[in-house]
Amino acid sequence: MKYLILVFFIINSTCSTAQNTFQNSKKHRIGYVLSIGDTRKFLDLGTPIAYSITSHQINYFYKWREKEKTSWEFMVAPQINHAKYKDFEDNRDWIELKEQGVNFGVSYNYAITKSTKTYLLLSIGPHYISELIPYRAAKGLTFSDNATVGITQKISSNFSFDLRYGIRHISNAGLKKPNIGINTMMLSTGLYVQL
Structure with missing residues (x-):
């Protein structure tokens, strides 16, 4: 993770020019996001399980409101995920599974410089899990x-680099049993182009 942060600051120091501004930028952007998650590596959540996930996503953002330093965006994120699960309280082997789905979200952004913004992103969406956990x-x-x-x-007038960290919860909203769910800490990086 420290290498990703170092890369981010190198990009920031070399790309902070006036034409690389978020203000008055185009309303649409799309990009590829790679996410990795684990119940034990980034922050141990204290559960007797291991759930490791790699997520490949296409993220589309539409900017629907903008002020001087803030903006709101709507997000759609179809994804294909590969995961493995292990419960340390029983003797079963690792279970390998696939997830497919789409998330819909809202992002609140704050520009800390003309070419750098921070954000909070909340999303939810339906997924299909290939195996019983x-x-x-x-x-x-x-x-x-x-x-x-x-x-x-921003790394040029049309491209931007993204780094995010957060928590992911999967469960089925009580539609079937079991439904305890799994919480996973996620680290993601992405590259976007404005349309």
């Missing part, structure tokens, strides 16, 4: 709820 989540329909904070750096 014993005691935690049923196979089939589930929901992914996410709360993240991040920082975005």
